[in-house]
Amino acid sequence: MTTSQGIPAAVSDVRAAGGTLGVAVIGTGRMGADHVRRINEVISGARVAAVVDVDADRVRSVADGVEGAVPYTDPAAAMHDPDVHAVLIASPGPAHEAALLTAFEHDLPVLCEKPLTPDPGSALRVMAAEQRLGHRRVQVGFMRRYDADYLKLKDLLSRRSYGRTLLLHHKHRNADTPPGFSNAMMIHDSLVHEVDVTRWLLDEEITAVRVFRPAPTTHAPARLSDPQLILFETAAGQIVDTELFVNCGFGYQVRCEAVCEDGTATIGDEHGVHVNAAGRWGGDITPGFVERFEAAYDRQVQRWVDATRRGETEGPSAWDGYAAAAVCEAGVAAQTTGERVEVRMIERPAFYG
Known part of the structure; x- marks a missing residue:
């Protein structure tokens, strides 16, 4: 049910009572459990009302640690x-479509971790269902848009502080990968972040993808081509490259350099304390993405809660989730064929304008 102002009835009741937003967290793996902790201990205005997982023992264990949380x-x-x-x-991607469509039946606001869905076809079905509601209900969890450094870079590029942006150089390195990690997962699970942040920073759609596969590291699992170099072309003619190295062995690094007409701007690699001692210099490298983007996740969830309590939906939309899925589909095809592959997308609906 929705009020005449388009506010979900459940949220309207919370606002009228000046109360706390009750959130159901679906999926209690690494990311879901971290969000449970975040809502329970870090952010304000919300509480964990329910936790959901197909693993009954695990979901009961998570619920037992949060007062008032009901396991399902x-x-x-x-x-x-x-x-x-x-x-x-925060469940696995293939389960997202069903959960999203059920949430729409109840007109519930949703923060959906990436991917929105694993492929463009299912993302289109989600978009169609949301449009039938007549109002946005989905925010997609592309957390880099909430990182302090990326926000600064976005501001510089939007104001054209150094002229028009010509190139972006991305680096995305992970220490290692879990068992079963595949070449396609390098696109869908890792590169997807560069896909979204490229579209956001440049305010342009990606129109074509090419993937180069150099000699792999000896640390890569069998049949995994690692590292890879990916090139994007945008509608405005910018070129974007990404070094994707998911078994680098030494930690987690994310870096972005924007090359503009009158200067460059770089973020990443400068976090924490650097020391000079005993004839050496250096510092710590972040062990993983959860630690590197902890503040961004906090900011993202807080912004979602605040917007939801106001009866609004902001942040990356279902269109952004669909666009990312379409680029990733082209990326996997380019990875497989070694050819330049054009991105196939529908025209952006006015609903997401």
Whole structure:
């Protein structure tokens, strides 16, 4: 149910009572459990009302650590809970479409971790269902848009502080990968962040992708081409390259350099304390993405809660999730064929203008 102002009835009731937003967290793996901790201990204005996972023992264990949280193994049952006013989806990507469509049935606001869905076809179905509601309900969890350094870079590029942006250089390095990590997952699970942040920083769609696969590191699992070099072309003619190295062995690094007409701007690699001692200089390298982007995740969830309590939806939309899926689909094709592959997308609906 929705009020005449387009505000979900459950959220309107919370606002009228000056109360706290009850959130159902779907998925209690590494990311979901971290969001449970974040809502319970870090941010304000919300509480964990329900936790959902197909693993009954795990979800009970997570719920036991949060006062008032009810464990469920079925997302639909959790969304029927009257104490649930909004949903945070952190389950595996293939389960997202069903959870999103169920949330729409209840007109519940959703923060959906990337990917929106694993492929453009399912993302189009989600977009169609959201448009039938007549208002946005989905924010996609592209957390780099909430990172302090990326926000500064976005501001510089938007103001054209150094003229028009010509090139972007990305680096994305992980210490190692879990068992079963595949070449396609390098695109869908890792490169997807560069896809979104490129579109956001340049305010342009990516129109073509090419993937180069140099000699692999000896630390890469069998059949995994690592590292890879990916080139994007944009609608405005900018070229963007990404070095993707997911078994670098030494930690987690994310870097972006914008090359503009009158200067360059670089973020990344400068976090923490650097020391000079005993004839050496150096510092710490972040071990993983959760630690590197902890503040961005905090800011993202707080902004989502604040907007939801106002009856609004902001941040990356279902269109952004669809666009990322379309570019990733082209990226996997380019990875497989070694050819330049054009990105196939529908025209952007006015609903997401």
